[in-house]
Amino acid sequence: MRFRLDQASGVPTYLQLVQQTKHAVRYGMLRPGDRLPTAREVVLDLAINPNTVLKAYRELEREGFVYSRPGAGTFVADDAPAPLARSVHQPLRRSLDRWLAGAHAAGLDRESVVALITLALNDAFSEKEAARA
Structure with a gap:
């Protein structure tokens, strides 16, 4: 797994690491037992503070997505949320890709697309929450 940071997002760096890891687990890119990059690897790759990586990994551990083994690394937990079935997310992703292509063709920039989404x-x-009440 390789992390990417969006400095313009306004989202704290550690939360970007947490979100990207959760997404990778939910979409099956990371599976139980897979090792996450070491804090040192992430620091060298992204030029960020080691404490930022450790904070993200602690948060993921607190939420049950990963566990740490001293001297061995940080791994996706066996009881991490199961990935979404490809049959569910792939058609939605294709529809989203088409929609994004249309938005781009209409001249929307990234910021406008994010705002619209x-x-x-x-x-x-x-609306869903109001319907449940």
Whole structure:
């Protein structure tokens, strides 16, 4: 696994590491028993503070996604959330890819796309939560 940082996102670096790891587990890119990069590897790759990586890994451990073995590394936990079935996420991903291509063709930049998606997510989930109440 290789992490990527978005300095313009406003999301703290450690949370970006946490989110990317969770996504990799949920989409089957990381499986139980897989070793995460060492803190040293991440520090050298991203030029960030080692404490940032350790904070992210501690948060992932607290949430049950990973476990640490001293001297061996940090690994995806056996009881980490099961990946979404490919039959569920692949068609959705293809639809999203088509939508993004359309947004790009319409001249929307990344920031505008993120804003539009965020607005749609907020609307969709607030409607679901209101329906449950």
